[in-house]
Amino acid sequence: MAITAVGVLRETVPGERRVALVPDLVPAVRRLGVTVLAEPGAGLLAGHHDDDYQAAGAVLAGRDEVLRRADVLLGIRPPSTDPVRELRPGQVLAALLRPQRIPFLVRQWADRGVTAIGLDLAPDLPAGYPLDAGASQARVAGYRAVLLAAERLDRCLPPWGTTDGLFDPLRVLVVGAGHAGLQAIDTACRLGAPVGAVEPRHRERAAAAALGADLLCLSGVHQAVDDRELWQSLDRDRAAWVAGLAEASVRYDLVVTALTGPDGTPPVLLRTATVARLRPGSVLVDLVAGPEGGNVEGVLPDTTTLVGDGITVIGAGELAAQVPGTASRAYSHNVLALLERLLRGGPGTEDPVLAPMLVTDRGAVRHEPTSRLLMEATAVAGLP
Template sequence: MTTVGVLRETAGRERRVALTPDGVARLRKQEISALVETGAGARAWFEDIGYHGAGAVVGDRDRVYAESDVLLCLHPPDDVAACRPGQLLIGLLNPLGNVELMQQLATAGVTAISLDLLPRTLSRAQAMDALTSQANVAGYKAALLAAEAYSGFFPMLMTAAGTTRPAQVLVLGAGVAGLQAIATARRLGALVTGYDVREAARADIASTGATVLGGPGPAKDGDGGYARELTEDEQIAQQSALDEAIPRFDVIITTAQVPGGPAPRLVSENALSKMRPGSVVIDLASTVDGGNVEGSIPDTRTVTDAGVTIIGAAGLASTVPGAASTAYARNALALLTHLMPRGEVVLDLDDEIQAAVVVTHGGRVVNARVRDRKEIRS
């Protein structure tokens, strides 16, 4: 019987776990064993006793490495050298940013499978789409964080002493995270405006009932439904339109990413300086190398001289660990079911999904996108 092992995440603030007790029960129904590392779900409030009750064996990390045919994780484990030849490692491995690690896994004979390479436009892969499920959680949490940090009410409230105006919220980037941030801010009663460079995303904004912010003419969508990088002229026009619009808003939530490139700078220091004191800006693209908002710092709240609170909020999915882990586990299970139609792993690199997500196999980097990236680097 195939054994799926679940590793405790080793990244510092990570609270998610790749499989939930409910996921274990589903595996067991497919005649697949589950071996869960002690404490793997603790930070997401999934206790060892819950995994045990669902039919998993709970054991220490060495045992999980030693006895599993398939290893599930979110981030690449920091002791990935413990993987055995022939083992499958499934996670959000960020292979395009981790080319050396992929080569290491290939050399070790590990079959590395990365959910972040899943083709997002393929409808039969949607149930496996972990980037989407995690972005959905992040967008929800971004709106909550914004409401929590904002000095006023999100909804319009009518009281005996008068009426309060609703908060004006602008969401920049209307992918999965942006659309969920829009939906959640609207649930809370804010007046929400959305902005995206992609024509399809503008239609999505309108479909939520939010206002669509005008700006430079819609750009064609990039590959796979993502935004492409704008030309220099387009960037200048966009910046000018955003600089003018941003100071009208109480709350800005930015979620813009360009795959393979740095996150676009959308909220300039100039725009920030004109916002009202007490305004809040949440940057979901915040990294140590920058983000959508000038001056945002990951996992940090800063207040500008003008009284604007900037929250660098990358990795928000991990802060709603129950919801995020549940969604991720469902994605991983959908992939496992695809890889193991009869309880045994059947690799088939002619399959469109597998061809996309399998990074290393048989001692080699087999994924074309990762190979291309490797050649550019070397």
């Protein structure tokens, strides 16, 4: 694929502090033979000034010029642009797209001939790992979740005591040992807290145990080989999950939940009645809380509420945006890997890594779940 210029867009979503490409990696992009266009102020909230980009070899350009000249537009969130007036056919857009949340915008991209690539859709393959921004941002969020909870707890998380002996340690439970959950486990263990983990998948269980977590088994919930079996278990054994977590969670002071279904919708695993039974002063962080809900009943993203007798429930939202320096650097490495792959062959359905990441390409919606949503909406509307 011929790429002469990439554009780094300034994020416009309130609270978003990350940037898609940090100055330190601009020289690596330029060594690919590509000009870097940076919108003024793009990296400011992540601690990178315009002078930093210019010193690294980027060209500062207004938003209109970036949109006009860039062959590849780089962002964290889907850009607030008019696809018809501001994007052009053949242009590539790469970001954390979460396409099922924006199906009608996706349809506009396809109609305009834009190739949209979701950096949150990289396949679980060794070759896909360098491009997996969903994983890199989840790890930052898992780290931040434990520190955020530690600020809210009424006691110190690490072992603490006096000359007469240690106080009882605060106990941490992590539900789901994907990228975010594993980082939460690692962070809590490094702080010296005893950590329990609920995770039925074999590979994730082994990873959690290697980090020092005590593996819990919920009655009626069977071990799973992979994501598909996990999703089947969450659907088939939902009552066992809810009952098992209701029994287990009350023994912990900090609970982090991080499980989603195949369509991105989190299953409700902790009911309000269960949360209210936690020890007063406990903290629960729902890492998957979003517009579709979360693992905790009634949780809202980017919201902190009190339940029962002083129990804090945190709907995480975009926690990685609260650590913009590390999150932006990690994301930039994912972007660099994407550009290298695009320059080798370009997007195409025959590429085992890029094909699952294609949301739109050549005038069509390629992301099947989003395509189904659009077809269902069309059928409801009675359109041909």
